[in-house]
Amino acid sequence: MRKVLFYLVLCFLMVCTCRPSESFFSAKLHIPVVPILSYKPTNKVARLDIVNADADPYKIKSIDVLLKGSHNLNDITKIEVYYNGSVIGANTPGPGKNKRNIPVVLNSLYQTDSLSLDIHLTLKDTIELANKIFIEKIKIKTTKGIIVATPQKQVALRVGIALRQQMQDGVHTSRIPGLTTTKKGTLIALYDARRENAADLQGDIDICINRSTDGGRTWSGIQTVLDMGSWGGLPERYNGVSDGCILADTNTGTLYVVGLWMHGVLDPENGKWVENLNKNSTIWNHQWKSFGSQPGFGVKQSSQFLISKSQDDGLTWSEPMNITQQVKPKHWWLMAPAPGHGITLKDGTLVFPAEGRTETGLQISTIIYSKDGGNTWFSGNPAYTNTNECMAIQLSDGSIMLNMRERSNRGRIERNGRAVAITHDLGTTWIEHPTSRNALIEPACMASLHKHSYVDKKGHAQELVFFFNPNSKISRDNFTLKCSLDDAQTWPVVYWTLIDQNKGYGYSCITSIDNETIGILYEGSGADIVFLTVKVDEILNQL
DSSP states (O other): OHHHHHHHHHHHHHHHHHSOOTTTEEEEEEOOOOOEEETSSOEEEEEEEEEETTOOOEEEEEEEEEEEESSOSTTEEEEEEEETTEEEEEEOOOOOOSEEEEEEEEEEEEOSSEEEEEEEEEEOSSOOTTOEEEEEEEEEEETTEEEEEOBSSOOOEEEEEEEEOTTGGGOSEEEEEEEEEOTTSOEEEEEEEESSOSOOSSSSEEEEEEEESSTTSSOOOOEEEEOOTTGGGOOGGGSOEEEEEEEEOTTTOOEEEEEEEOOSOBOTTTOOBOOSOOTTOOOOOOTTSTTSSOSSSSTTTSOEEEEEEESSTTSSOOOOEEOHHHHSOTTSSEEEEOSEEOEEOTTSOEEEEEEEEOTTOOEEEEEEEESSTTSSOEEOOOSEESEEEEEEEEOTTSOEEEEEEEGGGTTOOTTOOOEEEEESSTTSSOEEOTTTTTSSOOSSOOOEEEEEEEEOTTSOEEEEEEEEEEOOSSSSOOEEEEEESSTTSOOOGGGEEEEEOSOOOOOEEEEEEETTEEEEEEOOSSSSEEEEEEEHHHHHTTO
């Protein structure tokens, strides 16, 4: 009997030693909703807060990170633990299945009553885009015993691709994404290559693309589409092309890219073209500021509307054609592409979203269109005022819906909502939609809109509308994909999916990769431009 009591007491003491009282020693695990990106050296995926209430020194021997993957975890090449911005331990795991425990040896001595450790993951370059990674728990082994930290709720960490990062290919910053799927199924990712700095026009900016022929798993190198070089004898920093938009003609397969070109700069004080500019000049102006673009058609009066096309699936592109006189009213200050992608209507009409400034400088949103296969282009009337960046879809009744950035939403909490209008006559007249200014909030930022034709596993066809933007009234964070099942009449919360809770520049574009998959290209928290995918049935099965 004494032996039994002795062993019971011994076991109790061992448990007490291995499992310290949480009143003296505890840990909390914080996991943000952010994608884990390939082509990045490291991704912060969690923060571990440890509290040592009695303040006695202790050593963390190791931590064990228990991971689970929806597909497999072989995409993970390294796990690291950071303290105060420095790596204090790492492990490079070997091949495994869809669940594994990864130990990281630390042997670090601490004398503080609290500390935070960051958990980082690195992925291989070519990943399974449908995969999600879950951190189930973290076991901390210390000289005071063992404590286990679990997340308050399970967070699915999507994987994605850091398609464009700062200083990649010698480009300082990549911005303003556009994305489309060609008739052959190729993905074309479009963006500004801002070569010297992150600023908007005027600057050394070209419109470039990357192509993917395998659904976004791998991408070609950078390819320039619109670049005016040193046209007119001015340096490239005074011949910038920006704010691109891409359109795939679903009937012919022809691709079109439009962009806005600024030649030189107009004096912000009086609107006159500045003479004698050179590579050392510092004067700057922007098409949306003061006198940045003026009435008229000339390159020394107004920013220019350029278009290029490809007839070989984006492998080569034509020399830019200037269509300013086709689409810009002469008395307007500006007509410009709206970023994102254009659409092909059911009757073959090609439509680009557009934005501009009227004869008074007032900012507006509209469309431009071509009914002859891109040979000639026409512009619609303003759909709304005090708006600019916009995207278009064709609704089931054949009308065009334009979803617009409403500039007065900046800082507005009450009555915050994107402007929405529809046209039945290619922009000659517009009607405000019932959801306008009340359904989709924004921090005054570009957003993307996309129509997806879906056939479920039972063969039932369904038209879905997807919307993506920073789901916030005050800041560009909480990037959320929303889905409407009724032609954008309603946006039920049950069909919302948070993609990235942290901050980024916020511009985006959506495309249909195939029947089951939506592709998103956006300016996220983890890279200049992020690419990832979402399965349609994941959205629809959230009920």
